[in-house]
Amino acid sequence: MEPRGCPHSLRVLLLPLLLIGVCGFFQSHAVEVDIKDSSNATCLYANWMMRFLITYETNTGDYKTTTLNLSSSVTHNGSVCGNDTQAAFVAVQFGEGHSWSNNYTKNNETYQGDFVTFTYNTNDTAVFPDAKRKGLVTVVLRDPMPPIQLNSVYVCHSTDAIEAENVTQIFWNVTLQAFVQNGTVSKKEFRCSADTPTSAPTLVPTVANVTTVSTTTLSPAPTTAPKPVEKPAIGNYSLKSGNKTCLLATVGLQLNVSQDKPLLININPKTTIADGACGNTTATLKLNDGNSTLISFAFVVKNTSASAQKFYLKEVNVTLLNRLNGSVILSADNHNFSKWDAFLGSSYMCQKEQTLEISEDIQVHTFNLRIQPFLVEANKFATAEECIADSDLNFLIPIAVGIALGFLIILVFISYLIGRRKSRTGYQSV
Ligand SMILES: *[C@@H]1O[C@H](CO)[C@@H](O)[C@H](O)[C@H]1NC(C)=O
Ligand SMILES: *[C@@H]1O[C@H](CO)[C@@H](O)[C@H](O)[C@H]1NC(C)=O
Ligand SMILES: *[C@@H]1O[C@H](CO)[C@@H](O)[C@H](O)[C@H]1NC(C)=O
Ligand SMILES: *[C@@H]1O[C@H](CO)[C@@H](O)[C@H](O)[C@H]1NC(C)=O
Ligand SMILES: *[C@@H]1O[C@H](CO)[C@@H](O)[C@H](O)[C@H]1NC(C)=O
Ligand SMILES: *[C@@H]1O[C@H](CO)[C@@H](O)[C@H](O)[C@H]1NC(C)=O
Ligand SMILES: *[C@@H]1O[C@H](CO)[C@@H](O)[C@H](O)[C@H]1NC(C)=O
Ligand SMILES: *[C@@H]1O[C@H](CO)[C@@H](O)[C@H](O)[C@H]1NC(C)=O
Ligand SMILES: *[C@@H]1O[C@H](CO)[C@@H](O)[C@H](O)[C@H]1NC(C)=O
Ligand SMILES: *[C@@H]1O[C@H](CO)[C@@H](O)[C@H](O)[C@H]1NC(C)=O
Ligand SMILES: *[C@@H]1O[C@H](CO)[C@@H](O)[C@H](O)[C@H]1NC(C)=O
Ligand SMILES: *[C@@H]1O[C@H](CO)[C@@H](O)[C@H](O)[C@H]1NC(C)=O
Numbered sequence: 153m154e155p156r157g158c159p160h161s162l163r164v165l166l167l168p169l170l171l172i173g174v175c176g177f178f179q180s181h182a183v184e185v186d187i188k189d190s191s192n193a194t195c196l197y198a199n200w201m202m203r204f205l206i207t208y209e210t211n212t213g214d215y216k217t218t219t220l221n222l223s224s225s226v227t228h229n230g231s232v233c234g235n236d237t238q239a240a241f242v243a244v245q246f247g248e249g250h251s252w253s254n255n256y257t258k259n260n261e262t263y264q265g266d267f268v269t270f271t272y273n274t275n276d277t278a279v280f281p282d283a284k285r286k287g288l289v290t291v292v293l294r295d296p297m298p299p300i301q302l303n304s305v306y307v308c309h310s311t312d313a314i315e316a317e318n319v320t321q322i323f324w325n326v327t328l329q330a331f332v333q334n335g336t337v338s339k340k341e342f343r344c345s346a347d348t349p350t351s352a353p354t355l356v357p358t359v360a361n362v363t364t365v366s367t368t369t370l371s372p373a374p375t376t377a378p379k380p381v382e383k384p385a386i387g388n389y390s391l392k393s394g395n396k397t398c399l400l401a402t403v404g405l406q407l408n409v410s411q412d413k414p415l416l417i418n419i420n421p422k423t424t425i426a427d428g429a430c431g432n433t434t435a436t437l438k439l440n441d442g443n444s445t446l447i448s449f450a451f452v453v454k455n456t457s458a459s460a461q462k463f464y465l466k467e468v469n470v471t472l473l474n475r476l477n478g479s480v481i482l483s484a485d486n487h488n489f490s491k492w493d494a495f496l497g498s499s500y501m502c503q504k505e506q507t508l509e510i511s512e513d514i515q516v517h518t519f520n521l522r523i524q525p526f527l528v529e530a531n532k533f534a535t536a537e538e539c540i541a542d543s544d545l546n547f548l549i550p551i552a553v554g555i556a557l558g559f560l561i562i563l564v565f566i567s568y569l570i571g572r573r574k575s576r577t578g579y580q581s582v
Contacts, residue, residue, distance in 0.1 A: 181221075182325065185228045185242050193335025195233035197305075198242050200326040202252070203478050205471065207318040208274060210282040217483060220272060220279050223247050233331075234258075239266060240330040249273035249288065254295055256330040263302055263330045265295025268314070270321060291317045296425065300342045305329040308344035311478040315427055315438040315446055320471060322478040346442065346475070386520050387421025389437065390531075391428050397531045398430035399437055400499070404519035405447065407470065409482065411513050417445060435525035444473040447516065450487075451525035453496060463526050464493035470514050484511035492523065494537035499524035502539035 187196040204220040226246045234240030234256065240263070243253035250273055255266045271290045274283040293316040300306045311324045326344075329337050384404040391399040405419035423442035429435065438448040450467035467487035474481050486509065494500040501522045508516040524533050 181224050181226070183222060183226050183228075183244055185231055185244065187228075187231050187233055189233050191335075193332075194337065195332050195335070196231065196240050196242065196330050197332055197337045198326075198328045200328065201324050201478065203322045204270065204272070205320040205322070205480065205483070206272060206280075207469075208280055209284045211284050212282070213284075215485075215487065216282075217485070218279055219480070220247070220250065235331075242330075247273075247279070248276035250276070258302060258331050261302060262299035264299040265297040268293055268295050268321070270319060272319075291319050293427070301340070302331060303333050303338050304340040304342050305338045306344070307341045308347055309476075310344060310346035311444050311473050311475045312344065312346065312442075313440055313444070313446060313473060313478075315440060315448065317429065320446060322473060324476070324478045382418070383519055384418035384517075385421050387419070387424055389421075389424070389426035389439065391426060391430055391435075391437065393430045397528050399428070399435055399523075399525050400528050400531075400533055401426075401437055401521075401523040401525075403521045403523065405439070406517040406519070407445065407447075407472075408507075408515040408517060409472070409513060410515075411482075419445065419447070430525070432526075437523075437525070444475045446471040446473070451492075453526065454493070461496045462493050463496055465489050465491045465508075468508050468510055468516060470510050470516065482514065484514045486510045492521075492539075497527045497534055499533045499536045500539070501536035502542055504539065504541040506539070506541070 182199060182201050184199045185196070186194055186198075189195040202222065205217055206220055207215050207217045210216055222244075223246050226244050228242070228244050230241065230243040230253070232238070232241045236258070239255040239257050241253060241255045243251065245251045249271075251271045253269045256263050257266050258264070269290065269292045271288050272279075273288050274280040275286050277283075293314060296312075296314055297306065306326065306328045308326045309324065311322060312326075313320055313322045315321075327337075332338070384406045386402060386404040389399075389401040389403070390397050404421075407417040407419070409415045409417065419439065419441045420443065425440050425442065426437060427440065428438045428448070433453040435451045436448055437451075438446065440446050446469075448467075448469045449465060450469075451463050452466045454462045454464060466489055467485065468489060469483070469485040471483040472481040473479065489508065491506075491508070492500045492502070499522055502518070503520050506518045506521060508518070510516060522533060522536060527534070
């Protein structure tokens with residue numbers, strides 16, 4: 153294995169866990185940006201850690217997921233303080249042509265992130281070995297950070313992740329203040345909800361010693377989390393294209409992670425954010441449960457020339473992150489599904505529990521599923537095509553009636569036979 157980078161597929165589990173642990177710790181560096189105004193006073197301050205999981209296509213047509221960490225040499229050219237009229241801007245450049253930026257606006261009470269822009273360079277062969285597409289790829293998305301009171305500092309030690317266009321951006325240990333007043337970073341903290349004690353660290357206990365991770369702890373499977381026996385709550389998710397809803401989903405989700413011990417994780421719809429993209433022939437729904445679990449579903453339209461086209465679920469990806477440091481605990485992907493199919497213009501429904509096998513160790517259970525990834529009109533589900541499991545009951549009734557009738561006929565036949573034999577014996581005895 154090459155000493156540099158951990159670019160190898162995260163799809164194969166377990167073995168890379170060790171690598172990820174080690175790489176994660178040795179190759180992640182905190183970024184600090186401290187911008188001064190004309191009077192040499194701090195006007196924008198940010199200190200954070202981040203990492204990117206990027207799925208790219210290789211020359212052989214496979215998809216690989218690689219990890220891009222920040223190198224030790226990060227520049228912050230182009231960062232500006234901003235004022236009432238101009239947005240504040242944090243921009244960093246690192247590695248072989250990668251860059252990340254975020255702009256912030258304020259009103260009279262709060263400041264807020266506007267857009268996150270991430271550009272990666274697939275020419276960086278250490279990170280993107282064998283990439284088919286060479287050059288810069290840019291991902292732009294809205295910053296999910298809530299509005300923060302002016303003159304307070306945003307702090308989030310827990311891991312937060314945002315996903316868009318084949319990239320998962322992972323942040324942790326974030327301290328940020330835009331529009332700093334009087335040159336001093338405020339003492340007033342705004343803590344992200346994930347840092348609050350009620351949502352205590354999950355999945356993996358604090359890793360105090362890296363060396364210990366690589367030698368003894370090969371069981372990142374959580375042992376402390378209680379096993380939820382109840383069914384997951386049902387969530388309603390949607391995506392928009394412009395101001396039109398383009399994808400609708402209703403589903404209860406439960407992960408079954410069985411590395412050393414089986415573990416069920418219910419996805420909490422209340423904390424889950426939907427993201428993704430709609431297209432004419434492909435659509436992706438990405439769910440981030442705000443608790444370091446990321447699940448994405450990719451749908452495609454079947455390549456048929458028939459006038460009545462169908463769509464189906466093609467790919468599901470599950471990633472579990474360590475909430476404390478953003479390292480990947482597990483990442484699994486199955487892009488060979490051919491499930492949940494229905495005619496374009498209708499929705500797919502399956503009330504019964506369904507299981508999607510992502511890998512040997514990860515399954516996704518769905519409950520009360522209804523989904524429409526294409527041609528959503530007026531923010532409503534179209535007619536549903538139901539899964540066979542659901543219609544079971546319906547065709548069980550005729551079967552039951554059939555069986556009952558069959559029994560009746562047999563019964564009548566047997567009575568007839570007995571009757572005949574009786575009468576025959578009657579004759580003989582005479
Ligand atoms: C700004 O302050 C730093 C130390 O706080 C000092 O080294 C630097 O020379 C100052 N720059 C200007 C332009 O005053
Ligand atoms: C805001 O900053 C820009 C550039 O730094 C400057 O040109 C502009 O005059 C400033 N506006 C105000 C209202 O200070
Ligand atoms: C922030 O950056 C995005 C992307 O570069 C841009 O579209 C947007 O207009 C910027 N926002 C402000 C307020 O400048
Ligand atoms: C902030 O601006 C809004 C309108 O944009 C106004 O209603 C509000 O009173 C202002 N708040 C302060 C503290 O000035
Ligand atoms: C990437 O490499 C290609 C040639 O392989 C070159 O044409 C292109 O300019 C490079 N792009 C960047 C951003 O380095
Ligand atoms: C994202 O991945 C899909 C396949 O999963 C691929 O078709 C698409 O080109 C990728 N997009 C980018 C920007 O790499
Ligand atoms: C900044 O300084 C001014 C006067 O120097 C003071 O009135 C104001 O309260 C200070 N603001 C903060 C946030 O410390
Ligand atoms: C971390 O591991 C090293 C080597 O095993 C050991 O020397 C050191 O004491 C450990 N540190 C802590 C804090 O346990
Ligand atoms: C949003 O919808 C309104 C009508 O509901 C329409 O007039 C407007 O053009 C739409 N905006 C976009 C960006 O699609
Ligand atoms: C998607 O479909 C719409 C409506 O049929 C069409 O206007 C648009 O050009 C299509 N987009 C692509 C990328 O094919
Ligand atoms: C986060 O996940 C853990 C373990 O799965 C669970 O116990 C906890 O309730 C979750 N927290 C939230 C806010 O969903
Ligand atoms: C996060 O920051 C705290 C203090 O700011 C530090 O003690 C801790 O080591 C950092 N965690 C990671 C994973 O870097």
